[in-house]
Amino acid sequence: MPSAATKFLLLLLVALSNTLLAQPTVTVPASCQVVVAGTGGTVGFGGTVGSGGIVVMPDLASAAGTFTVNPMGNTILGWSLAGDLSVGPIAQPAPAVQSVASGTLSAFITSYNKAVRISEQTPPSAAFLARSKGRITIGYSNPSTTCGGGISFDIFKSYVNSGWPLTGAQTGYIPPIIGPDCLEPNTAYTYSVDQIATDNYGAGIGGDNYYWNITPSIGTPGYTSADNSSITFTTPAVLSGTYTIQCCFGRANPWDSDVTPPSTTCVTKVLGLQPGPPSFITAPPTCVLTSAASFNVVAPPGPTYSWTSSNPLWTLSAPGSGANLTVSTLGADPGVLTLTVTNGSCAPSVFTYTVNRQLAAPIVINGSACVTAGTINNYQLSAGLGNTTCWTVPAGWTFTNANGAGSSINLTVPGGTAPGAYVIQARSCACPAGVLNFTVNVRPTTPVITGPACVVRNGGPTVVYTATPGAASYTWTIPIGWTCVSGCTTNTITLQPGGISDPPQNISVVANGTGGCNANSAAFVVRYSPIAPNTITTSCWNFGIAGTTTITVANRPSPFYGSYTVTSTPAGLITGTPTVNGSGIITINTSATAPAGAYTLHITHTTGGPCGNSTTSNFPITYNGNGTVLTTVYNPGAGGPDVYITSSAPAGSTYQWYMNGAAIAGANGPVLSLTGSGPAPTSVCVQVASGGCITRLCANPPGTHNLTPADPTGEIERLFAEVAVFPNPNDGNFTLEIPEFEGEASVMIIDASGKEVGTHTLKTGMNQISERGLISGEYFLILNIGGHYNTYKVQVTQK
Numbered sequence: 083m084p085s086a087a088t089k090f091l092l093l094l095l096v097a098l099s100n101t102l103l104a105q106p107t108v109t110v111p112a113s114c115q116v117v118v119a120g121t122g123g124t125v126g127f128g129g130t131v132g133s134g135g136i137v138v139m140p141d142l143a144s145a146a147g148t149f150t151v152n153p154m155g156n157t158i159l160g161w162s163l164a165g166d167l168s169v170g171p172i173a174q175p176a177p178a179v180q181s182v183a184s185g186t187l188s189a190f191i192t193s194y195n196k197a198v199r200i201s202e203q204t205p206p207s208a209a210f211l212a213r214s215k216g217r218i219t220i221g222y223s224n225p226s227t228t229c230g231g232g233i234s235f236d237i238f239k240s241y242v243n244s245g246w247p248l249t250g251a252q253t254g255y256i257p258p259i260i261g262p263d264c265l266e267p268n269t270a271y272t273y274s275v276d277q278i279a280t281d282n283y284g285a286g287i288g289g290d291n292y293y294w295n296i297t298p299s300i301g302t303p304g305y306t307s308a309d310n311s312s313i314t315f316t317t318p319a320v321l322s323g324t325y326t327i328q329c330c331f332g333r334a335n336p337w338d339s340d341v342t343p344p345s346t347t348c349v350t351k352v353l354g355l356q357p358g359p360p361s362f363i364t365a366p367p368t369c370v371l372t373s374a375a376s377f378n379v380v381a382p383p384g385p386t387y388s389w390t391s392s393n394p395l396w397t398l399s400a401p402g403s404g405a406n407l408t409v410s411t412l413g414a415d416p417g418v419l420t421l422t423v424t425n426g427s428c429a430p431s432v433f434t435y436t437v438n439r440q441l442a443a444p445i446v447i448n449g450s451a452c453v454t455a456g457t458i459n460n461y462q463l464s465a466g467l468g469n470t471t472c473w474t475v476p477a478g479w480t481f482t483n484a485n486g487a488g489s490s491i492n493l494t495v496p497g498g499t500a501p502g503a504y505v506i507q508a509r510s511c512a513c514p515a516g517v518l519n520f521t522v523n524v525r526p527t528t529p530v531i532t533g534p535a536c537v538v539r540n541g542g543p544t545v546v547y548t549a550t551p552g553a554a555s556y557t558w559t560i561p562i563g564w565t566c567v568s569g570c571t572t573n574t575i576t577l578q579p580g581g582i583s584d585p586p587q588n589i590s591v592v593a594n595g596t597g598g599c600n601a602n603s604a605a606f607v608v609r610y611s612p613i614a615p616n617t618i619t620t621s622c623w624n625f626g627i628a629g630t631t632t633i634t635v636a637n638r639p640s641p642f643y644g645s646y647t648v649t650s651t652p653a654g655l656i657t658g659t660p661t662v663n664g665s666g667i668i669t670i671n672t673s674a675t676a677p678a679g680a681y682t683l684h685i686t687h688t689t690g691g692p693c694g695n696s697t698t699s700n701f702p703i704t705y706n707g708n709g710t711v712l713t714t715v716y717n718p719g720a721g722g723p724d725v726y727i728t729s730s731a732p733a734g735s736t737y738q739w740y741m742n743g744a745a746i747a748g749a750n751g752p753v754l755s756l757t758g759s760g761p762a763p764t765s766v767c768v769q770v771a772s773g774g775c776i777t778r779l780c781a782n783p784p785g786t787h788n789l790t791p792a793d794p795t796g797e798i799e800r801l802f803a804e805v806a807v808f809p810n811p812n813d814g815n816f817t818l819e820i821p822e823f824e825g826e827a828s829v830m831i832i833d834a835s836g837k838e839v840g841t842h843t844l845k846t847g848m849n850q851i852s853e854r855g856l857i858s859g860e861y862f863l864i865l866n867i868g869g870h871y872n873t874y875k876v877q878v879t880q881k
Contacts, residue, residue, distance in 0.1 A: 104122065104154040104155065104156075105121050105122060105132060105133055105154060105156075105222075105231070105233050106132075106151050106152055106153050106154050106156055106158065106220060106222050106233055107120075107121075107122045107123055107130045107131065107132045107151075107152045107154065107233075108130065108131050108132075108149050108150065108151055108152065108218070108220070108233075108235070109128070109129075109130050109149070109150045109152060110128060110129060110130070110131060110137055110139075110147075110149055111128065111145075111146075111147025111148060111149065112127055112128035112147070113127070113139075113140055113144075113145040113146075113147055114127070114128070114137050114138065114139045114140075114145070114147065114237075115127045115129070115137065115138045116129035116130065116131045116135060116136070116137055117136050117137070117138055118131075118134070118135045118136035119131065119132060119135050120132035120133050120134040120135025120136075120233075120235055121133045121134060121135075121233070122154070123135045130152065131235045132233060132235070133232075133233030133234055133235065134234070134235065135235040135236075136235065136236050136237075136238060137235060137236070137237045137238070138237075138238050138239070138240050139193070139216075139237045139238070139239055139240070140239070140240050140241075141193050141239040141240065141241050142193075145193075146170055146171065146190065146191065146192030146193070147190065147191070148188050148189065148190050148191075149188065149189055149190075149191050149218070150187060150188040151186075151187045151188065151220060153187065153222065155224065155225075155226075156222035156223060156224050156225075156230075157185070157222060157223045157224070157225055158184065158185055158186065158187060158220060158221070158222050159184050159220075159221035159222055159223060159230070159232075160181065160182060160183060160184045160186075160220070160221050161181060161182030161186065161189055161218065161219070161220050162180065162181055162182075162218070162219040162220075162221075163178075163179075163180035163181065163182075163191070163216065163217075163218055163219075164180065164216060164217040164218075164219070164285045164286075164287050165214065165215050165216035165217055165237075165285045165287050166193055166194050166214050166215065166216045166239070167180065167191055167192075167193065167194060167216035167217075167218065167237065168180060168191070168192060168193075168194035169181075169182060169189050169190065169191060170190055170191065170192035170194075171190065171192055172192065172194065178194045191218070193216075193239065214239060214289070214290055215236060215237065215238055215239065215287060215288065215289060215290055216236070216237040216239075216287070217234060217235070217236050217237065217285075217287040218234070218235060218237065219232055219233070219234040220232060220233050220234075236287065236288070238290065239290075239347075240347050241256050241347040256347060256349055257275050257276035257349070258275070258349055258351065259273050259274070259275055259327060259329055259349055259350070259351040260273065260274050260275065260276075261273030261274065261327075261351070262353075262356075262429075263351075263353065263354060263427070263428055263429060264353060264354040264355055264356040264428030264429060265317050265321055265325065265353050265354070265355055265356060266317065266321075266355075266356040266358065267317055267318065267319050267320060267321050267358075268316070268317060268318070268319055269316065269317050270304070270314060270315070270316045270317075271314070271315060271316075271317065272312055272313070272314040273294075273312065273313055273327055273329075273351070274307070274311055274312030274313070275292065275311055275312075275329050275331065275349065276311075277309065277311045289309065290331060291310060291331065292306075292309065292310035292311050292329055292330070292331040293310070293329070293330045293331070294306065294310070294313045294327070294328065294329050295327070295328045295330075296315075296325060296326070296327045296328075297325070297326050297328075298323075298325065300315065300317060300318065300325060301315070301316075301317075301318050303315040304316055311331075313327075313329075321355050322355070323355075324352055324353060324354055324355070325352070325353040326350055326351070326352050326353070327350065327351050327353060328348055328349070328350045328351075329348065329349055329350075330347060330348035331347055331348075354426055354427055354428045355426075355428065356428050356429070356431055357385055357423040357424070357425040357426075357428065357430070357431040358423075358431065359421075359423075359431075359433045360381040360382060360385070360387075360421075360423065361382060362379065362380065362381050362382075363380040363381065363382060364378055364379055364380035365379065365435075366379050366419050366435035366437055367437055368436070368437065368438060368512070368513070369437075369438050369439070369440045369510075369512065369513035369515070370412065370437055370438070370439055370440065371439070371440050371442045371516065372412075372414045372439045372440065372441055372442050372444075372445050372465070372467070372516070373442040373443055373444065374412060375410060375411075375412065376408055376409055376410035376411075376412065377408075377409050377412075377437070378406070378407065378408050378409075379406070379407040379408075379409070379419070380405065380406050380407075381404075381405040381406070381407075382405065383405045384425075385423045385424060385425040386404065386423070386424040386425070387400065387404030387405055387407075387421060387422070387423060388404060388421070388422040388423075388424070388430075389404060389407050389419060389420070389421055389422075390419075390420045390422075391409070391417050391418070391419055391420070392417050392418040392420070393412075393413070393415055393416070393417030393418075395411055395412070395413040395415070396409050396410070396411060396412060396413075396417055397409070397410045397411045407419075409437075412439075413465070414439060414445055414463075414465035414466070414467055415439065415465075415466060415467060415468040415469075416436065416437055416438045416439050416467075416468045416469050416512075417436075417437050417468075418434050418435065418436050418437070419434065419435045419437060420432060420433070420434050420435075421433045421434075421435070436512075438469045438510060438512035438513050439467055439468075439469050439510055439513060440510055440513035440515055440516035441463075441467070441508065441509055441510050441513070441516035441517065441518050442516050444464070445463055445464050445465050445467070445518065446463075446464045446518060446520075447461055447462070447463060447464070447506070447508055447518050447519075447520035448461065448462055448463070448464050449461030449462065449493075449520065449522075450522075451520075451521060451522060451523055451597060451599065452523050452525055452595075452597070452598070452599035452600075453495050453522055453523070453524055453525065453599075454495070454524070454525055454602075455495050455496065455497050455498060455499040455524055455525075455527070456495065456496070456497035456498075456499075457494075457495055458492050458493065458494050458495075459492070459493050459495065459522075460484060460490060460491070460492055460493070461490070461491055461493055461506065461508075461520065462484070462489060462490035462491070463489045463490070463508060463518075466487075466489060467487065467489045467510065468487055468489075469487065469489075469510040469511065469512050469513065470487055470488050470510070470511040470512065471487060471488040471489045471508055471509070471510060471511065472488070472508070472509050472510070472511040472514065473488070473491055473506065473507065473508050474506065474507040474508075474509075475493060475506050475507075476504045476505070476506070478496050478499075479493060479494065479495060479496060479499075479504075479506075480493075480494045480496075481493040481494065488511075489508075493506065493522075495522075495524060499524050500524070501523075501524050501525060501526040501527075501552070501553065501595045501596065501599075502523070502524060502595075502596055503521050503522070503523050503596045503597060504521070504522045504523075504524065505519055505520065505521055505522070506519075506520050506522055507519055507520075508520075521597065523595060523596045523597040523598075523599030524595070524599065525593075525595045525599045525600055525601050525602070526552055526553040526593035526594070526595045526600070526601040527550065527552060527593070527601060528593070528601045528602045528603075528604050529549035529550040529552070529553075529556075529573070529591055529593050529601060529604045530549070530550045530604060531547055531548070531549050531589065531591060531604055531605070531606035532547070532548050532606075533545060533546060533547030533548060533589075533606065534608075535606075535607065535608060535609060535691065535692045535693070536608075536609055536610070536611045536689075536691075536692055536693040537579040537608055537609075537610060537611065538579065538610070538611055539579045539580060539581070539610050539639075540579070540580050540581075542579055544567055544576055544577060544578050545576070545577055545579060546574065546575070546576050546577075547574070547575055547577065547589055547591075547606065548573060548574045548575075549573040549574075549591045549593065549604065550573070550593075551573045552593065553573070553593035553594055553595065553601065554594060555571050555572075555594045556571055556572060556573050556575075556591050556592065556593055556594065557571070557591065557592045557594060557600075558570065558571075558575050558589070558590070558591050559588075559589070559590045559591070559603075560577055560589055561579075561581055561587040561588070561589070561608070562581050563580045563581010564577050564578060564579055564580055564581055565577065565578040565580060573591075573593075575591075577589075579608075579610075586607045586608060586609045586691065587607070587608045587609075588605045588606065588607060588608070589605070589606045589608055590603045590604060590605045590606070591603070591604055592604075607691070609689050609690065609691050609692065609693045610639070610643055610644070610689055610693065611689065611693050612644055612687040612688055612689045612693060612694065612695055612696035613637055613638070613639060613687050613696055614687065614696040614697040614698075614699055615635040615636075615637065615638070615646075615685045615687060615696070615699040615701075616635075616636055616637045616699070617635075617636040617637075617701075618633050618634060618635050618636065618683070618685065618701050619633075619634045619636070620632065620633050620634075620703070621633075621774070621775070622708070622772075622773050622774055622775025623672060623703075623705055623707070623775060624672055624775050624776050624777075624778075625678065625705065625706065625707030625708070625775075625776070625777045625778065626674065626707065626767075626776075626777060626778030626779060626780070627674050627769065627776050627778040628657070628671065628672060628673060628674040629671070629672050629775065629776060630669055630670065630671055630672070631669070631670050631672055632667050632668065632669050632670075633648065633667070633668040633669075633670065633683070633685070634666075634667055634668075635666065635668070635685065635687075638665075638666035638687075639666065640665075640666070641664070641665075642662070642663075642664060642665055642666030643689065644687055644688055644689040644690070645662055645687075645688050645689075645690075646660065646662050646666075646668050646685055646686065646687055646688070647660070647685070647686045647688060648660040648668060648670055648683060648684065648685050649683075649684045650681050650682065650683055650684070651681065651682045651684065652681065654673055654675070654676050654677075655672060655673060655676045655681050655705065656670050656671065656672065656673070657671045657672070657673050658671045668685070674778075676705065678705055678706040678707065679704075679705060679706070680702060680703070680704055680705070681702070681703050681704075681705050682700050682701065682702050682703075683700070683701045683702075683703060684698050684699075684700055685698065685699050685700075685701065686698045686699075707770075707777030707778075707779075708731065708732050708735070708770060708772045708773070708775060708777045709730050709731070709732065709777075710728050710729070710730055710731040710732075710735070710770045710772075710777050710779060711728065711729045711730045711779075712726060712727070712728055712768060712779035712780075712781060713726070713727040713728075713729060714726050714727075714766075714781045715727060715864055715866075715871040715873070724755070724756045725753060725754070725755050725756075725862075725864060725871070725873055726739070726753065726754040726755075726756070726766055726768065726781055727752065727753050727830075727832070727836070727838075727864070728752040728753070728768055728770060728779070728836065729752070729838065731752065731770050731772065732772040732773070734772065735752075735770045735771060735772040736750065736770070736771045736772075737749075737750050737751055737752055737768055737769070737770055737771075737836065738750055738768070738769045738771075739754045739766070739767070739768050740765070740766070740767045740768070740769070741756070741763045741765070741766055742763055742764050742765055743765060751834065751835040751836030751837070752832075752835065752836030752837055752838075753832050753835075753836030753862065754766070754768070754836070755862070755873065765780055765781075766780065766781040767779065767780035767781070768780075798867070798868075798870045801820075801821055801823055801867060802865070802867070802870070802872045804820075804821040805818070805819065805820055805821070805865065805872070805874070806818075806819040807819075807863065807874050807876055810876050810877060811876070811877035811878065811879045812876065812877075812878060812879070813856075813878060813879065813880055813881070814852065814853040814854060814855075814856040814878055814880075815850075815851070815852045815853075816851050816876065817848055817849065817850055817851070818842075818844065818848075818849045818851050818863070818865075819847065819848050819849070820844055820845070820846055820847065820849065820867070821846065822846045823846060823867050823868060824868060825867070825868035825869070826843070826868065827843070827844035827845070827865070827866060827867040827868070828841065828842065828843050828844055828865075828866050829841070829842050829844055829849075829851070829863050829864065829865050829866070830863070830864040830866075831851075831853060831861055831862070831863060831864075832861065832862045832864065833856075833859060833860075833861055833862075834859055834860050834861070834862075839853060839856065839861070840853045844865075844867075856878045856880070857878070857880060858878055858879050858880045859877075859878055860875060860876075860877055860878075861875070861876050861877075861878055862874070862875055862876075863875070863876060
């Protein structure tokens with residue numbers, strides 16, 4: 083056993099060792115509370131904290147204070163701050179000061195409140211700040227030994243609520259619990275608080291805690307988030323009264339709840355009960371007939387009811403508290419009734435009730451009652467029913483919706499569907515009890531007509547036409563004047579062509595179906611056969627001048643149909659294309675240069691299409707004008723006239739003379755006498771009109787003295803100079819004295835209009851001329867002696 087001296091020495095060495103090796107401690111400001119002493123520390127406000135201790139520090143600028151190191155014989159090497167702490171005083175936006183120089187035994191430390199969520203700052207000077215945990219670490223060494231180390235303790239925050247937004251010197255804000263104000267049974271709810279106490283995880287010094295409590299107990303809370311800042315739970319089937327939910331956060335440990343504030347920061351929220359749906363006495367109907375004018379809803383009294391409708395046409399009448407509702411002016415569309423129930427301080431509860439429409443009169447199906455197989459047809463309800471419409475169609479038929487609600491469809495009738503009556507149905511899908519029926523008649527297939535395309539009209543044989551079979555009866559339409567002989571309502575009909583209608587003509591037929599739904603009309607084109615011309619009559623023919631001649635075919639159709647073609651042999655008589663009027667009269671244009679002679683007209687009757695042309699008929703004609711002859715008399719005497727005489731013209735002809743292509747004014751008789759000293763004319767022509775036709779004759783060559791028979795001795799000139807006419811004037815009886823001549827001589831007497839009034843053969847000597855019936859006027863004697871001509875004028879005067 084050691085001696086007492088030895089024990090004393092050992093105790094002295096232990097005490098000395100403890101003194102030499104004691105860790106520093108830190109005295110905290112009076113506003114801070116040491117809740118875990120740590121090595122060498124003491125708990126309480128303004129207490130001392132050692133390594134491993136915990137301090138609760140109010141999150142207020144006024145609560146900042148001086149932390150003082152008790153070195154315990156050690157040398158302080160420096161301070162290091164982490165998390166939401168700064169050597170201060172300091173304010174945003176200056177950076178935090180988180181180190182203290184070696185040898186410093188005290189430092190003024192405050193909450194830095196970092197603005198870490200810039201997007202949440204409203205405005206930026208009043209940010210949701212990072213106000214969470216901090217840590218202080220102080221290094222030290224012992225001058226008497228080579229030992230050293232450091233101490234470290236955590237600083238948690240407690241919070242006060244200065245209101246939001248922050249104003250003036252306020253620095254505190256405790257966020258409320260976020261979540262619904264009222265509860266409903268069997269419903270999951272989530273409540274949370276802003277994570278202001280957990281924003282410094284990046285500092286690596288741990289985080290704060292959140293603790294939730296619901297009173298009275300609501301059953302087993304569901305689960306919390308990873309940092310416990312939110313809680314989710316499901317309410318039981320039965321709820322009553324009010325509930326309080328509480329969240330405490332920023333605490334050092336869950337077991338420090340008995341520590342008086344500010345070590346504990348808690349927020350609460352009182353929860354009421356959300357109003358539920360009423361137990362209706364008369365509930366909103368799910369189906370209402372489209373013929374109904376109104377419906378009623380009756381709810382038990384108590385809460386405040388407010389009704390609205392999605393249908394703009396509906397009129398809502400809710401007397402009293404709204405427990406009794408009348409809905410009128412329904413129209414045909416469905417609607418959604420929205421009921422808002424208000425009871426106490428909870429948010430109103432909203433319930434919806436869909437009211438569908440059951441189809442009934444006066445709504446009907448509209449669309450074509452007559453359709454063709456293989457087509458698509460639209461059918462729709464007469465009122466725009468908003469319910470989805472369900473349709474039933476015949477087997478094999480298909481449809482697509484033409485609008486979102488299906489109240490309009492495009493119905494496909496399959497090709498090959500047999501003619502007849504079919505039924506389609508429409509009903510509201512939500513209210514299928516009401517059914518609307520609509521009969522759709524499928525028309526027969528459009529028939530095809532076969533039969534002769536060319537017929538003989540009026541007196542020809544009967545003809546038979548056949549339509550494609552398949553219908554119960556047929557309605558034929560035949561040309562006017564035709565007669566149905568048999569089969570008039572069947573698919574095969576016998577007809578007698580006739581009438582006065584022009585070709586081509588249509589024979590049409592309709593295959594009759596059910597409900598008046600008939601096939602489309604089918605038509606068959608019928609033309610009449612052409613007729614070969616038999617005999618013709620013609621109008622007069624112009625000769626020597628372009629003109630028109632009409633040709634009438636004796637057996638032309640009446641009324642006329644088809645067309646005629648006309649050509650001539652030899653060619654050159656006809657110019658242009660002949661025309662035919664409505665009566666079948668042919669008009670041809672003749673050439674001014676066509677020579678006289680015999681021609682043959684070739685005439686063909688044409689009806690076109692399958693009927694083709696008739697046999698061409700040939701008709702000979704003689705083309706030589708109206709028989710007029712133009713004679714030219716040349717007077718070789720100096721100053722004597724050139725005389726142009728027409729003869730053999732039809733009685734009643736009219737005359738017009740032309741020189742060098744220009745009409746001669748006043749020259750409209752059968753004789754033209756030209757005198758003059760100028761050049762001989764280049765052309766002299768006469769146009770003799772008779773019966774509407776013109777014969778144009780031209781002197782060839784025109785008058786010229788150079789063409790008079792030669793008179794080299796002047797004997798003829800002397801002979802004509804010795805001719806004497808006396809008396810002159812006379813009454814038509816006169817003497818024509820002619821000197822001796824050789825050959826034959828004659829005289830022609832013409833009147834002033836050119837008409838020949840007498841011709842006499844002459845002899846040498848005295849020739850007594852007696853013309854009875856001459857009227858007073860001027861007459862010309864055309865004297866021909868041996869082929870030499872001269873003209874003499876006499877004046878006849880009757881007393």
